[in-house]
Amino acid sequence: MAQAPAAIETVGLTKRFPGVVANDRVDFSAVPGEVHALLGENGAGKTTLSHMLTGLYRPDEGEVRLFGERVYFTCPRDAIDAGVCMVHQHFRLVERFTVAENLVLGDRHGAGRYFITRPRAVYGQVRELGEHYRLPVDPQARVWQLSVGEQQRVEILNALYRNARVLFLDEPTAVLTPDEADTLFETLRLMAAEGRTVIFISHKLHEVMAVSDRVTVLRSGRVIGTVKTAEATPQSLTELMVGHELHTVTRTPSSSVREETALEVQDLWVDGDRGVPAVKGASLAVRAAEIVAIAGVAGNGQRELADAVTGLRSPTQGRIRVDGKGLKKGDPRAAFDAGVRYVPEDRLGTGVAPSLSIAWNLALRAYRRMSRGILLPLRRMRTDAEQAIEAYEIKASGPAMAAGNLSGGNLQKLVIAREFSGEMKLLVAASPTRGLDVGAVETVHEHLLEAAAAGAGVLLISEDLDEVLALNDRVVVMYEGELHEVDDRQSVEEIGLRMAGGTPDAPAEPT
Amino acid sequence: MNNSLLVVLIASGIAYGTPLLFASLGELLAERSGVLNLGVEGMMLVGAVIGFWTVQRFHAASAASLVAAMVVAALAGAAMAGILAFLVVTLRANQIVSGLALTIFAGAAGLSSYLGNDLNLADQPARHAFQAFLPNSMQNWPVVGPILFGQNALVYFSWLCVIAIAFYLSRTRPGLNLRSVGESPAAADSMGINVTRYRYIHTLIGGAFAGLGGATITLAITPQWVDGITGGAGWIAIALVIFAFWRPELCLVGAYFFGALEALAPQLQARNITLGPTVLWTNALPYLMTIFVLVVVSSGTARRRLGAPSALGVPYVREEY
Numbered sequence: 001m002a003q004a005p006a007a008i009e010t011v012g013l014t015k016r017f018p019g020v021v022a023n024d025r026v027d028f029s030a031v032p033g034e035v036h037a038l039l040g041e042n043g044a045g046k047t048t049l050s051h052m053l054t055g056l057y058r059p060d061e062g063e064v065r066l067f068g069e070r071v072y073f074t075c076p077r078d079a080i081d082a083g084v085c086m087v088h089q090h091f092r093l094v095e096r097f098t099v100a101e102n103l104v105l106g107d108r109h110g111a112g113r114y115f116i117t118r119p120r121a122v123y124g125q126v127r128e129l130g131e132h133y134r135l136p137v138d139p140q141a142r143v144w145q146l147s148v149g150e151q152q153r154v155e156i157l158n159a160l161y162r163n164a165r166v167l168f169l170d171e172p173t174a175v176l177t178p179d180e181a182d183t184l185f186e187t188l189r190l191m192a193a194e195g196r197t198v199i200f201i202s203h204k205l206h207e208v209m210a211v212s213d214r215v216t217v218l219r220s221g222r223v224i225g226t227v228k229t230a231e232a233t234p235q236s237l238t239e240l241m242v243g244h245e246l247h248t249v250t251r252t253p254s255s256s257v258r259e260e261t262a263l264e265v266q267d268l269w270v271d272g273d274r275g276v277p278a279v280k281g282a283s284l285a286v287r288a289a290e291i292v293a294i295a296g297v298a299g300n301g302q303r304e305l306a307d308a309v310t311g312l313r314s315p316t317q318g319r320i321r322v323d324g325k326g327l328k329k330g331d332p333r334a335a336f337d338a339g340v341r342y343v344p345e346d347r348l349g350t351g352v353a354p355s356l357s358i359a360w361n362l363a364l365r366a367y368r369r370m371s372r373g374i375l376l377p378l379r380r381m382r383t384d385a386e387q388a389i390e391a392y393e394i395k396a397s398g399p400a401m402a403a404g405n406l407s408g409g410n411l412q413k414l415v416i417a418r419e420f421s422g423e424m425k426l427l428v429a430a431s432p433t434r435g436l437d438v439g440a441v442e443t444v445h446e447h448l449l450e451a452a453a454a455g456a457g458v459l460l461i462s463e464d465l466d467e468v469l470a471l472n473d474r475v476v477v478m479y480e481g482e483l484h485e486v487d488d489r490q491s492v493e494e495i496g497l498r499m500a501g502g503t504p505d506a507p508a509e510p511t
Numbered sequence: 512m513n514n515s516l517l518v519v520l521i522a523s524g525i526a527y528g529t530p531l532l533f534a535s536l537g538e539l540l541a542e543r544s545g546v547l548n549l550g551v552e553g554m555m556l557v558g559a560v561i562g563f564w565t566v567q568r569f570h571a572a573s574a575a576s577l578v579a580a581m582v583v584a585a586l587a588g589a590a591m592a593g594i595l596a597f598l599v600v601t602l603r604a605n606q607i608v609s610g611l612a613l614t615i616f617a618g619a620a621g622l623s624s625y626l627g628n629d630l631n632l633a634d635q636p637a638r639h640a641f642q643a644f645l646p647n648s649m650q651n652w653p654v655v656g657p658i659l660f661g662q663n664a665l666v667y668f669s670w671l672c673v674i675a676i677a678f679y680l681s682r683t684r685p686g687l688n689l690r691s692v693g694e695s696p697a698a699a700d701s702m703g704i705n706v707t708r709y710r711y712i713h714t715l716i717g718g719a720f721a722g723l724g725g726a727t728i729t730l731a732i733t734p735q736w737v738d739g740i741t742g743g744a745g746w747i748a749i750a751l752v753i754f755a756f757w758r759p760e761l762c763l764v765g766a767y768f769f770g771a772l773e774a775l776a777p778q779l780q781a782r783n784i785t786l787g788p789t790v791l792w793t794n795a796l797p798y799l800m801t802i803f804v805l806v807v808v809s810s811g812t813a814r815r816r817l818g819a820p821s822a823l824g825v826p827y828v829r830e831e832y
Contacts, residue, residue, distance in 0.1 A: 106702030106704050115685075
């Protein structure tokens with residue numbers, strides 16, 4: 001395979017953004033007929049590299065060769081015309097269009113090239129491609145009506161429709177259930193078997209091991225090495241990826257879990273943004289010093305549940321009790337006073353006020369206690385911030401630095417530093433490590449364990465199964481607004497099955 | 512029969528609605544590309560004064576000078592829209608503020624008044640005006656005569672525009688591209704569609720239509736120039752696009768409805784019918800519409816519910832992170 005001419009190849013490719021070298025002299029090559037994984041932590045430069053190869057970014061230095069010929073992509077159109085397509089993490093689909101309309105959009109060679117468009121003309125092609133590649137979708141359906149998994153199929157169909165010779169997929173499994181991911185892998189293998197080049201971007205080791213022929217590992221913008229998957233082990237890849245061996249935290253269900261309930265939710269109904277119920281009759285109890293993990297694919301009501309418990313959203317029905325006392329509906333301040341702490345999913349938007357300084361952000365909860373009348377104790381805020389920066393190891397130029405300029409990990413530490421103040425009864429953490437690098441993930445996990453050890457109940461909402469498995473005392477799966485307790489807290493199969501809407505007795509319908 | 516209130520109202524509703532129709536078709540094209548043009552009122556006024564000036568100064572046969580006037584008015588509107596497009600597409604300025612600023616700059620007591628006064632256009636009748644041109648025998652047919660055949664050329668032209676734009680949006684490749692740019696510029700961009708170009712072109716065409724709408728007032732409806740002659744028609748046109756759910760054929764219905772409302776007061780007066788302070792509420796209409804437009808465009812929920820283009824009012828930046 002190594003002798004085959006490279007389908008796509010880069011030589012010394014470099015891309016700089018203000019203050020960072022995102023890609024540093026990257027030499028990368030992938031041959032036709034292989035699934036090639038690009039592995040690396042978040043921020044290692046995988047997405048930047050793929051964006052340069054698909055025409056979204058222009059490289060500062062170096063060259064890109066396609067089947068031996070040097071190419072210059074100045075926009076995505078050039079890349080598509082050359083047969084290089086990309087399935088983005090955030091889909092590039094027009095939601096109000098039908099599947100067929102999305103395919104003919106921008107099409108210059110197939111049925112969409114005429115001045116008068118006839119999306120009907122591609123119906124047959126959509127069905128054929130769908131059948132062949134196991135990507136069934138209804139060409140007449142509007143994209144917003146489709147599930148996230150189906151939307152991803154449309155993205156892949158779109159690339160196939162454009163006859164992609166090289167297909168990039170950026171973290172394609174992030175939005176899929178384990179079952180859907182397996183089907184996707186089969187599709188990718190099939191595409192590779194036909195001689196296409198599939199480049200699979202991921203930071204999840206078991207997926208890379210499962211689907212790829214070769215792996216290129218990136219770390220801080222540099223290529224660390226390319227290895228054959230068959231000759232690699234998860235351990236050897238991890239070492240390449242992070243440069244040091246990890247000591248991952250794991251939790252043994254501790255005897256320290258206490259009898260008192262930190263959180264009790266009974267028959268909770270919460271409306272989503274569109275006014276339809278997102279949480280449907282959820283009941284849940286978290287005891288003091290216990291970590292309850294809520295697993296599930298995003299968008300199944302987790303956000304609304306977290307919002308209701310933290311007072312950001314009023315439930316339409318049901319009761320929430322914290323530490324035995326009823327919680328006032330839709331009142332974040334009351335929730336905080338009752339001991340609820342929140343590490344929100346959207347750390348930059350909800351977690352902090354990005355343009356305010358670290359000191360001001362830290363005071364957002366505490367200012368009421370500290371202020372004298374209407375005056376803020378600025379000096380104390382600064383010293384408090386200095387202490388927090390030291391205690392939580394936040395990498396910042398000082399208390400006056402704007403929170404929005406912190407990196408993801410440090411931002412999360414700032415949120416945690418603020419939320420851990422005062423008497424904590426319940427910590428709600430929503431995807432607390434999403435997008436963080438391995439080192440920061442470790443720190444955040446330690447803080448969660450620390451909160452539990454200090455006697456707070458922890459409600460951990462996460463899509464990351466590894467995280468769920470590592471930290472939980474109990475696992476509850478959220479699916480379409482309902483909660484389902486998982487019997488075996490370490491069983492990936494059972495959790496995966498329930499995430500897809502099945503039960504151990506009745507497996508999920510394949511979609 | 513042709514003098515019955517209903518027939519007269521429909522016929523004059525169509526005539527009075529035509530400037531609204533032109534302006535709202537233009538607004539619709541701009542909004543479908545994701546550009547909210549709140550400068551329509553200003554662009555109409557500039558079109559009105561420039562079109563009128565052209566007819567007064569252009570010495571040619573009636574038809575030729577009228578066509579020239581409409582072309583010049585459209586160009587003037589497009590030039591104004593060029594300023595808006597530069598601000599909101601290239602510089603990514605706030606669309607609401609930019610549009611309002613443009614209306615204030617060009618509107619009554621602004622550029623259009625200055626031009627009108629400086630060029631001595633006030634208090635003189637137009638040398639030529641658009642009039643019904645079909646044979647009298649046709650115009651006298653019962654009911655359909657005044658409604659369908661008693662109109663001026665601009666009305667028939669506007670019908671062509673409605674059909675052309677409806678077809679363009681729903682059936683053609685550039686129309687599909689346009690809609691994708693207004694719905695999801697990121698998707699359009701990665702499919703190789705030039706978002707900036709589509710936004711510029713359709714904002715400019717939108718401005719040209721606003722200019723046409725303004726000139727329709729000064730050259731067909733009341734063939735003269737008075738300061739602030741549009742009287743808030745631009746705002747009604749923007750509201751119309753919302754009422755029409757961004758569809759050209761519904762713009763036509765809405766424009767004629769508001770046109771008929773405008774015609775109602777004088778017709779009632781002429782027939783000695785009093786319906787309370789009619790003049791009061793027809794005069795207040797543009798202001799109510801302005802409030803309505805500003806409330807709707809600044810509320811995300813309202814826009815989503817009504818089916819506005821998803822990226823309406825949002826500047827597009829490719830390298831967002």
